Amino acid sequence: MTKNVTIFTTNTCAYCQMVKKYLGAKGVGYEEVNLDEHPDRQAEAMRLSGTMTVPVTVVTKQDETQEVIIGYNLARLAPAVAA
Amino acid sequence: MNQTEVPKYDLVVVGAGPAGLTAAIYTTREDIKTLVFERGVVGGLAAVTDKIDNYPGFPDGVAGLKLADDLRLQAERFGTEIELGEVTAIADEGTYKRLSTTSGDILSKAVLVATGSDYKKIGVPGEQEYYARGVHYCATCDGAFYRDKRLVVIGGGNSAFQETIFLTRYASHIDLLVRSTIKASDVLQKEMETYIKAAKVTVHTNTATEKIVGNANGVTEVLARQADKSLSFKTDGVFVFVGLTPNSQFLKNTLVRLDSIGFILTDDHMQTTMPGIFAAGDVRSGATMQIASAAGEGATAALKIREYLEGRPLPIQDEA
Numbered sequence: 296m297t298k299n300v301t302i303f304t305t306n307t308c309a310y311c312q313m314v315k316k317y318l319g320a321k322g323v324g325y326e327e328v329n330l331d332e333h334p335d336r337q338a339e340a341m342r343l344s345g346t347m348t349v350p351v352t353v354v355t356k357q358d359e360t361q362e363v364i365i366g367y368n369l370a371r372l373a374p375a376v377a378a
Numbered sequence: 379m380n381q382t383e384v385p386k387y388d389l390v391v392v393g394a395g396p397a398g399l400t401a402a403i404y405t406t407r408e409d410i411k412t413l414v415f416e417r418g419v420v421g422g423l424a425a426v427t428d429k430i431d432n433y434p435g436f437p438d439g440v441a442g443l444k445l446a447d448d449l450r451l452q453a454e455r456f457g458t459e460i461e462l463g464e465v466t467a468i469a470d471e472g473t474y475k476r477l478s479t480t481s482g483d484i485l486s487k488a489v490l491v492a493t494g495s496d497y498k499k500i501g502v503p504g505e506q507e508y509y510a511r512g513v514h515y516c517a518t519c520d521g522a523f524y525r526d527k528r529l530v531v532i533g534g535g536n537s538a539f540q541e542t543i544f545l546t547r548y549a550s551h552i553d554l555l556v557r558s559t560i561k562a563s564d565v566l567q568k569e570m571e572t573y574i575k576a577a578k579v580t581v582h583t584n585t586a587t588e589k590i591v592g593n594a595n596g597v598t599e600v601l602a603r604q605a606d607k608s609l610s611f612k613t614d615g616v617f618v619f620v621g622l623t624p625n626s627q628f629l630k631n632t633l634v635r636l637d638s639i640g641f642i643l644t645d646d647h648m649q650t651t652m653p654g655i656f657a658a659g660d661v662r663s664g665a666t667m668q669i670a671s672a673a674g675e676g677a678t679a680a681l682k683i684r685e686y687l688e689g690r691p692l693p694i695q696d697e698a
């Protein structure tokens with residue numbers, strides 16, 4: 296079961312919009328961290344994903360395990376938020 | 379999508395870029411049952427471009443994301459369905475073509491291939507190793523990670539110039555490495571002058587990138603060659619814009635003929651060499667790689683597809 300979802304985004308990132316649209320269509324709530332507005336949280340996004348790219352979607356399960364999805368990757372995003 | 383019954387459409391459009399979405403606006407408006415398949419971003423490359431200054435109707439330019447969203451809304455207003463997934467193969471079954479997709483099979487009387495193209499890699503050591511950890515292909519996606527940092531941009535065409543200009547809002551300095559001479563338009567070159575004068579950008583022509591070097595934290599330098607001189611550019615990241623490669627691999631085992639690079643050959647009606655399969659936009663051989671022309675080709679294809687669906691034979695021309 297999904298406990299919460301956090302997406303790291305930027306203002307100009309089209310793939311971020313796609314992730315948000317997908318979650319919206321599936322009725323999955325999420326917290327958005329816009330790195331243009333919160334550059335101080337860039338290091339956190341980089342630590343979680345090991346990359347310097349967005350979107351980074353962090354799905355936290357009820358048992359506190361985390362799945363980190365880099366980019367707009369439906370093959371990973373869909374199953375991660377399905378349960 | 380229902381697994382047991384194969385859905386049937388008049389038209390499946392592969393790719394929701396400006397070409398595909400324009401075609402869908404035309405066909406759905408004329409009640410042609412249309413499904414658009416998109417494996418990436420709705421809006422295509424237009425959606426990942428920061429600002430578009432040369433698409434008619436927008437005197438102050440338009441943000442790529444905004445144009446993409448408006449194209450989608452306009453297509454959906456007339457009933458276009460957009461399915462997020464990839465078309466992986468097409469087979470001819472007479473009246474219908476069978477499309478294999480990541481959401482199952484689909485049957486369609488006509489198919490418009492509007493799959494555009496993807497960024498080319500340069501193929502130097504370090505490019506793959508530091509992918510997304512210092513080597514990037516999308517400025518609007520990853521530029522924000524380089525606030526007040528040094529960057530190297532590789533490429534000398536319109537995209538490289540446009541993206542370099544975009545990246546100046548973040549980077550402290552950009553070295554633009556152009557392998558031979560500059561191919562960007564005069565307008566972009568003139569715009570770039572401002573950034574060169576402000577010492578934000580230094581352009582290095584006849585400079586071939588040889589290696590991207592880094593450590594556990596990411597990229598640290600780019601090694602290049604200028605005639606018989608070896609050069610080193612200290613940097614925190616690299617953005618590569620060295621051209622595009624057509625998304626036509628899924629047509630390999632079909633009757634659709636491609637040119638030597640992989641762009642789809644069509645006639646003036648946007649018909650390919652496989653009956654019922656049309657192509658428009660950047661993926662088409664001879665395309666001018668502009669949003670306005672992609673939209674125009676999408677409209678032409680839509681009108682020709684209507685004639686095809688009405689059973690009006692389109693003359694086969696030599697070019698295809």
Ligand SMILES: Cc1cc2nc3c(=O)[nH]c(=O)nc-3n(C[C@H](O)[C@H](O)[C@H](O)COP(=O)(O)OP(=O)(O)OC[C@H]3O[C@@H](n4cnc5c(N)ncnc54)[C@H](O)[C@@H]3O)c2cc1C
Nearest residue numbers: 393395396397417418422423465493494659660667668669
């Ligand atoms: C950096 C950059 C800046 C640019 N700036 C400008 C500009 O200022 N003005 C201008 O006019 N043009 C500009 N262009 C060019 C413009 O973006 C393209 O000419 C235009 O987007 C082409 O439209 P299209 O619909 O043919 O293809 P695309 O926009 O590439 O769309 C094709 C779509 O098909 C999808 N697709 C591919 N294969 C499949 C498959 N098998 N199944 C499902 N979907 C698939 C892709 O994901 C993509 O979304 C720029 C391009 C770049 C790279």
